[in-house]
Amino acid sequence: MRVVLFGGPGSGKGTQGDLVSERYGLPRISTGDLLREAVKTGTPLGRRAEVFIKAGELVSDEIVEEMIRERIEAEDCREGYILDGFPRTIPQAEALARMDATRPEIVIGIEVRSEILVGRLSGRLVCSACQTATNTSVRTPANDVVCNLCGGRLERRTDDAPEVIRQRIKVYQEQTEPLKAYYLRKCVYREVDGEGTIDETFRRITLILDAVLGRGEERRIQR
Ligand code: AP5
Ligand code: MG
Numbered sequence: 001m002r003v004v005l006f007g008g009p010g011s012g013k014g015t016q017g018d019l020v021s022e023r024y025g026l027p028r029i030s031t032g033d034l035l036r037e038a039v040k041t042g043t044p045l046g047r048r049a050e051v052f053i054k055a056g057e058l059v060s061d062e063i064v065e066e067m068i069r070e071r072i073e074a075e076d077c078r079e080g081y082i083l084d085g086f087p088r089t090i091p092q093a094e095a096l097a098r099m100d101a102t103r104p105e106i107v108i109g110i111e112v113r114s115e116i117l118v119g120r121l122s123g124r125l126v127c128s129a130c131q132t133a134t135n136t137s138v139r140t141p142a143n144d145v146v147c148n149l150c151g152g153r154l155e156r157r158t159d160d161a162p163e164v165i166r167q168r169i170k171v172y173q174e175q176t177e178p179l180k181a182y183y184l185r186k187c188v189y190r191e192v193d194g195e196g197t198i199d200e201t202f203r204r205i206t207l208i209l210d211a212v213l214g215r216g217e218e219r220r221i222q223r
Pocket of ligand 1: 007008009010011012013014015016030031032033035052053054056057058059060061064084085086087088092120121123124125133134135136159168194195196197198199201
């Protein structure tokens with residue numbers, strides 16, 4: 001199974017992707033994380049991508065398609081995988097359909113209004129070691145330096161600056177939202193309200209995935 005987590009910047013794709021990955025035992029693949037790692041290590045690809053990321057623009061389809069093609073060939077993706085932040089354009093969706101044509105897929109759209117996205121991204125802190133995101137809204141100034149999970153240093157993402165956040169939301173609305181219609185036509189698109197708590201959103205997602213992956217049935221039998 002391929003699970004695509006779809007939604008605007010700050011909608012919770014990474015947060016939910018980690019929870020979904022843990023529950024269903026499938027790897028989460030985030031093109032944003034892969035690109036940021038390439039920027040950090042200074043690869044040629046990272047150097048090409050950096051300017052687009054900093055400006056809140058999309059990196060070219062060719063670059064991200066190649067990254068995904070390589071990643072989904074890995075052994076840990078044999079049973080399936082969770083995509084976070086890919087595809088983001090119709091050509092990317094078409095490329096994905098070609099590169100792994102027979103795998104069943106479900107696309108879960110996490111719906112959050114723009115004004116809430118801005119608030120979440122303005123307060124986001126990311127662990128420099130394990131990449132887990134947290135938020136100043138759930139932390140106190142005294143503990144907003146160190147990751148609760150691994151003790152790594154918490155940082156702000158360079159693209160979480162106010163003007164870049166605005167641009168990322170605009171790019172999402174113009175270039176990525178049209179994908180909803182594409183996946184609706186394929187009858188694989190489901191939408192969840194992403195404005196509740198992290199746990200509430202996760203529950204909504206698992207209701208869908210349990211039905212698709214047969215986990216609800218499994219648990220009823222075990223009881
Ligand atoms: P990417 O890293 O994918 O960024 P994004 O799509 O803008 O999404 P974010 O990672 O900002 O948000 P998220 O949805 O993961 O939310 P999170 O869980 O962190 O991409 C970055 C850049 O790389 C792009 O701009 C582009 O340049 C390039 N790129 C990447 N993929 C590409 C592609 N396919 N094609 C071309 N270019 C590409 O949560 C956000 C915050 O909210 C956190 O603080 C979290 O703690 C908090 N939070 C989460 N859920 C809740 C909740 N329910 N209630 C309250 N707070 C919450
Ligand atoms: Mg993310």
